[in-house]
Amino acid sequence: MLAILDKYILKRYLITFAVMILLFIPIGIMAHMAEQIGKIQASDATTAEVLIYFGNFTIYIGSLLFPIFLFLSIIFFTSKLASNTEIVAILSSGVSYNRFLRPYLIGASIIAVVMFVMGMFIVPPASKGFNEFKFKYLKKGKQDRVTNNIFTQLNETDFIYVSSFDPARQIGYNFTFERFDEENQLEFKISAANIRWVEKDSLYRLTTYKKRKLLRDTALVETKRRLDTLFTFEIGDLTPVSYVAETKNIFELNNFIKDQKAKGASNINAYVLVKYKRWALPITAFILTLIAVAVSSVKRRGGMGVNLAFGILVAFVFVFFDKVFGTLAEQAGFSPLLAVLVPNLFFGLLAVILLQKAKR
8 A cells, every 4th residue: 555655756756757748748849840840841741641740759759758758857846845845854754765765666667667568569650650751751862771782681591682772663673582502502593683573463573584593513594584473572671661670569579680680681780779778668767766866855055956957967968878879789789788788787876876875
């Protein structure tokens, strides 16, 4: 059962967090709308598409700012408790500091569950809609994927290559398909000037088709001006969009990472990093809660302003660490697991130190 103290603090915790979101998310929407309104008006997007886009934007940007909103909201209402000497009264009545933390941890647990469910299942489809609209209407002409010199390993024996890929027309140029046997010897090679997905017939069309098959010391060559055929891969697998990992729920993401590892994808770390960041979100909620309470539970000269200034500084440092280690994992071969663990371990240690100082 929750005591009066737990209910009082937990209520303030959740209400302040909700107010912070309801206050700043609309500001973010209006700022984004002001920035993009010219491009939206110049595009041929329908009113329904625009409304759906901003709905997806709300979920997408809200999920990114959840930890920051949580952190600042706790500092805000806890600083107010401290300035009103309510915390001094609570601790003077015989309540230990650890007992005082209990409602905060309960609140962090509730927020952590919400963040976990959103990150795993709600944000991915919103991210897909947000990014698809952005690249279709707001970033016309800008690539959302790698389109040149694409090499993909389909499985242990099959490899494909295209010199360039046009995602709008779903055509790959200078296509090559190679199959090797168990002894790693070339079994046959298919080449074509281009490969195009014919959606209405659900097949691939190869232009200037040529197949070279090796039989011991003999090479059999087959050529055709055009060939309609089937392959086990999908045309989109040639080059997934840069944000593909963000658009998949946790089960889809696990399968996608497994497939990409089997294909030898060079950017596999970017996908694994997204997965680990989702799992780390609940832990981040607890760490930021403890830091916020430790910073704001002590009454200081300057009051709430000093605490909020420190909170904003810590928030920027946290985002900086997250971005730096994320970039290292994506581009420098740094372990994605360490890229997620190091910032959380650093701020977890900071939380312990600050809590020890606050208890004194």
